Amino acid sequence: MRLMALLALICLPHLAWAADIENPLEPSPIWDDLKLSIIGTEAEPPIDPLALLLDAPKRADNPALVPVRITQPAGAPAVTALSLVVDGNPAPVAAEFTFGAAMTPLDFEVRVRVNTYSNLRAIATLADGSKVMAGRYVKASGGCAAPAGKSMDEVRATMGEMRFRQSEEDGRHIGTLMIRHPNFSGLQRDQVSLLTIPAEFIQTLAVRQDGTELFTMNAGISISEDPVFRFAYTPDKGPITVHAEDTEGKVWDQSF
Template sequence: MKLLVLAFTTALLAAGPPLASEVENPLQPSPLWDDLRASILGTDEEPRIDPSILLLDAPQRADNPALVPVHVTQPDGAPAIAALTLVIDGNPAPVAAEFTFGQALMPLDFEVRVRVDTYSDLRAIATLEDGSKVMAGRYVKASGGCAAPAGKSMDEVRATMGEMRFRKADEEGRSIGTLMIRHPNFSGLQRDQLTLLTIPAEFIQTLAVRQDDAELFTMSAGISISEDPVFRFAYEPGSGPVMVHAADTDGRVWDQSF
């Protein structure tokens, strides 16, 4: 009996990454996505789902709709990703962010936190170096993330805006960088808890992270990236400092090296 169980377990491990239909919260049919596809991708052609190239993990039911972790990964040996678009079908602005990645981040292991406004498919669409597209995603049960109140007072927000922290650690043979930036990333749908007036949209719009004059990653973002965004990524470290350049929608610019 023990040998039978061992053989079955070995067969499961050898089967490779789970198919989309086997995960707890696979993508669901989405009329919203049917309407969005052409405007986001420039074509009505559905990107293929291939877990041997791209995987996305997100909670089936979010603990906090304003801080939903999204983890995009690639198996070893997968072709390199040049760019990636993160889409939350049901959000007021569905394109959460567009990323580009340098070779130092391949194979991709990248995590960010987003706001989810309603039960929705959350999808990553990768563009490979040959121009072809691959998609991965999950259906996330969350609501109200884009209008959730800020976690700090306005005074604290203004006092700490633009502060950055970076740490590097080694996990499972790869270097892991974690970048945190203090910014409220106001969505334009939140209310000041004292005045009850709507807070205008104000968020980090562009971000560039480099080392040794080479790109690690860049981001062009909308209102769906969480307050005080955190970016966790595996990378091949260089010898020089990690350089961060961030700019928000109000024209503020922050530069820091680590």
């Protein structure tokens, strides 16, 4: 029994390591072509789990709602900006984010559409200007053309509604923000008329705490319908305010 327990203890780090690389990034000619335009250099950003981690499922249950969680271990250098990229999507840059000091260390989650088996990667800019990358290979297909989950009447009636809930964990607040918006990709069809629905999505989002930036987002078509953002931040006095704008010029502001 003692020998078995000892072997189990020895194997635990190896099991954790194996789980960590279950779906690592794979070689990607698409990324090789995109790299210069997205990050401004042909040099590959290093993968450093001591600075940045990304978790996403090996096989997605729903290609239109793939959860992506980006985290940092304690003591990691602050992330000031981040590009979230889905190599195989029609518009590979899902979103570009900036982060305020209260978001360090980063613990941020969002849901994206994945259109074909693809690498999903985050390229972060650290406080010293250097870049670091993390990612996973996700098996999913059809996410960008998946039908909307609600009728057009319901979409229009609830568009722009927001909900925010908050909890505490290890001295930080965990905020969850949900925004009602179809985030039409331009590749979906109306299930009644069978006509293509024009692209219409939240393009810019700014979340602040007492007027100070928590995070901002400039997004494309790959952020999911009814987007949900889960994020950890250091609490301060004052309200959480949200400002959202979509591609049709609609603007929503909410304070929590």
